[in-house]
Amino acid sequence: MIKTSASAKIILFGEHAVVYGQPAIAVPVSDLRAYVSVERARNDLKIFSLNKGELVKVTRKNAHPLAVTARLTLEKIGYHTLPGLTLKLKSDIPMGSGLGSGAAVSTAIARALCAALNKSLPLEELNAVVYEVEKLHHGTPSGIDNTVIVYEQPVYFVRGKPLETFSIGKPFTLLVGDTGIHSSTKITVADVRILYDSDPARITPIFERIGEIVRQARAAIETGNIEALGPLMNENHALLRDLTVSSVPLDTVCQAALEAGALGAKLSGGGRGGNMLALVTEETAPTVSEALLKRGAVRVIQTAVQFTESRL
Ligand code: MEV
Secondary structure, eight states: OEEEEEEEEEEEEOTTGGGGTOOEEEEEEEEEEEEEEEEEOSSOEEEEETTTTEEEEOOSSOOSHHHHHHHHHHHHTTOOSOOOEEEEEEEOSOTTSSSOHHHHHHHHHHHHHHHHTTOOOOHHHHHHHHHHHHHHHHSSOOSHHHHHHHHTSOEEEOTTSOOBOOOOSSOEEEEEEEOOOOOOHHHHHHHHHHHHHHOHHHHHHHHHHHHHHHHHHHHHHHHTOGGGHHHHHHHHHHHHHHTTOOOHHHHHHHHHHHHTTOSEEEEESSOSSSEEEEEEOTTTHHHHHHHHHHTTOSEEEEEEEOOOOOOO
């Protein structure tokens, strides 16, 4: 039985500004995954999404993102017919919440097709396939989401530049609080574009300061200076608010985290809903988690950011 998977991701610092060439830092959340299992079928290629109860037939023309993922993968591995397979998709990653569910699903599907057809796809080419599908979901993505998910490594990402990973001096703990509000990254990215186009002189320094925060955060992570990350998260959140991508529920849960003892808090991903992050210790994690749930989070996941063997 072939079964493949791909992880969720969180952006630690730098979302939105990354679209404009600033660096950003993202890490995989390996406990939260999308899974695909493969069964041989007589003649056609189908993808069954167990989460949505939806059956997608892969044909030459079907423009559904799952069908596009399958076609692009087959093209890349030089497979020119549609194989007789049924792919069953089950994802534990909440959709529309900034955890990269779309990119994880595409990655797991591409991996499943390669495994079933006994082909291998270098990570760089798999990343290119998933990026193409990300464009269908998100319009003009920077490429950070697909990259962190395909490589399943902490990444220091600059659009159009060779991929860099970095070391984690000391593990640290984050709570990922879900506001339960579905938000479209496509819309928030487009709104930031409108804001930037309307007043580049005001918005450019915001992007530049976010870039500086990312560089400082990387240095703090590498040297294990975890306490320094808290104020950087708070400032990054305030700048994202200036870019209009925060919201009352996000501000409320971030504030609740700080009042309950978190070292820092910020929204993560596209914003206006989805997830926020709180930097905690083993001791503060339960109190902060309780405060997040009390002030509006529908789910809290605890994740450790730590060194993983590099696959780059
Ligand atoms: C979304 O996870 C991150 C954004 O910066 C968009 C992108 O980089 O494509 C908001």
